[in-house]
Amino acid sequence: MAFSSSFIIGVVFLLFPLTHGVINSIFQFGDSLSDTGNLIASGLGMQFDAGKLPYGETFFHEATGRFSNGRLVIDFLASGYGLPFLEPYLNVGANFTQGVNFAVAGATALDEDFFTKRGISFTTFKPPISKQLQWFNTYLDSTCRKTQEGCKKRIEESLFVFGEYGGNDYFTSINNGKPLEEVYSYVPSVVEAVIGGVREIIKMGAKQILVPGPYPFGCLPAQLTNSAGSDPASYDNLGCLIDYNNLANAHYNLLNDDISSLNYEFLAEGVKVVLGDYRTAFLTVLRNATGFGFDTANLLKACCGTGGEYNYDSNRLCGSDGVTACAHPEQALHWDGVHLTDATYGLVALYVLANTHWDTNS
Numbered sequence: 001m002a003f004s005s006s007f008i009i010g011v012v013f014l015l016f017p018l019t020h021g022v023i024n025s026i027f028q029f030g031d032s033l034s035d036t037g038n039l040i041a042s043g044l045g046m047q048f049d050a051g052k053l054p055y056g057e058t059f060f061h062e063a064t065g066r067f068s069n070g071r072l073v074i075d076f077l078a079s080g081y082g083l084p085f086l087e088p089y090l091n092v093g094a095n096f097t098q099g100v101n102f103a104v105a106g107a108t109a110l111d112e113d114f115f116t117k118r119g120i121s122f123t124t125f126k127p128p129i130s131k132q133l134q135w136f137n138t139y140l141d142s143t144c145r146k147t148q149e150g151c152k153k154r155i156e157e158s159l160f161v162f163g164e165y166g167g168n169d170y171f172t173s174i175n176n177g178k179p180l181e182e183v184y185s186y187v188p189s190v191v192e193a194v195i196g197g198v199r200e201i202i203k204m205g206a207k208q209i210l211v212p213g214p215y216p217f218g219c220l221p222a223q224l225t226n227s228a229g230s231d232p233a234s235y236d237n238l239g240c241l242i243d244y245n246n247l248a249n250a251h252y253n254l255l256n257d258d259i260s261s262l263n264y265e266f267l268a269e270g271v272k273v274v275l276g277d278y279r280t281a282f283l284t285v286l287r288n289a290t291g292f293g294f295d296t297a298n299l300l301k302a303c304c305g306t307g308g309e310y311n312y313d314s315n316r317l318c319g320s321d322g323v324t325a326c327a328h329p330e331q332a333l334h335w336d337g338v339h340l341t342d343a344t345y346g347l348v349a350l351y352v353l354a355n356t357h358w359d360t361n362s
């Protein structure tokens with residue numbers, strides 16, 4: 001790459017007003033797109049083993065529990081604000097002075113009963129929004145609530161990153177054999193769960209909230225492999241699956257409308273909620289892959305994986321024995337077929353920062 005994404009991010013932070021107030025700490029909620037170690041600390045396990053190399057090989061040079069070869073979007077954001085990387089909540093004894101990460105890989109927006117009622121099962125159900133909010137509450141009880149006025153200022157001077165959520169709600173349903181049309185009908189419930197969570201943190205005093213949405217599902221090597229052999233008319237000009245990208249679009253449309261309503265409702269309280277459009281960020285990188293120095297011959301292939309058109313095999317995933325990473329992960333968009341590389345996450349963070357407007361009413 002001509003410029004490293006860390007460098008570009010530094011420049012962008014100088015140019016754009018990032019939030020409408022001071023940021024002394026960050027609280028992150030979400031799933032594997034933002035987990036910095038909770039899943040591996042929980043011992044719950046998952047099909048991708050982010051507790052082993054080559055996970056982490058690029059930046060940390062060891063597996064940290066991040067589902068990437070290096071940093072995640074939240075790591076780039078934290079660095080941009082001059083804050084340390086967020087410690088996972090489940091790391092007992094970690095230093096949480098400048099933020100906590102409650103995200104857990106595999107987490108859904110919805111509670112388990114939504115799925116149980118529809119005959120959808122999980123190997124192990126991971127702590128969803130409701131549980132992550134309980135952790136946040138417990139955290140406040142054990143820290144700033146012990147002092148008078150202690151939490152109010154701390155929370156006001158914090159950035160809340162609420163999401164991404166939804167990927168696991170939709171994909172577990174699809175993998176349980178639910179037709180895509182039915183999964184589309186879950187979008188309002190999933191978005192309602194996200195918005196319900198945002199309301200909870202607003203009630204606890206949050207003023208600056210970034211709400212990222214999912215990546216375009218139809219561009220992920222895992223989905224492209226699962227839908228292999230589809231009608232050529234199912235693919236767009238980037239080689240992604242139109243119907244699966246439209247699922248993400250449906251999620252974004254509703255999320256965007258609901259965020260506008262929240263801003264209107266809480267305007268007088270100085271609350272600002274902004275959408276993090278990871279979908280458009282990713283598509284912009286994919287469309288401009290040459291300019292960013294990516295290997296354009298392998299744009300839709302997993303870097304870490306094996307086999308098939310997309311270098312992805314659900315029986316031999318990244319993190320399993322004998323499955324290796326590509327030689328140049330800095331030139332790859334996709335890491336393990338579901339998650340992205342350090343290089344891509346850096347560019348997504350950059351896009352989100354440059355296109356997030358905290359100062360306007362949306």
Ligand SMILES: *[C@@H]1O[C@H](CO)[C@@H](O)[C@H](O)[C@H]1NC(C)=O
Nearest residue numbers: 083084094095096097098099
């Ligand atoms: C925790 O981190 C803060 C800065 O983020 C630092 O000032 C403080 O000394 C650290 N506390 C401990 C116990 O290391």
Ligand SMILES: *[C@@H]1O[C@H](CO)[C@@H](O)[C@H](O)[C@H]1NC(C)=O
Nearest residue numbers: 283284285286287288289291
């Ligand atoms: C990326 O591609 C889009 C569409 O092809 C274009 O409009 C945009 O200017 C490009 N952005 C960058 C940063 O190159």
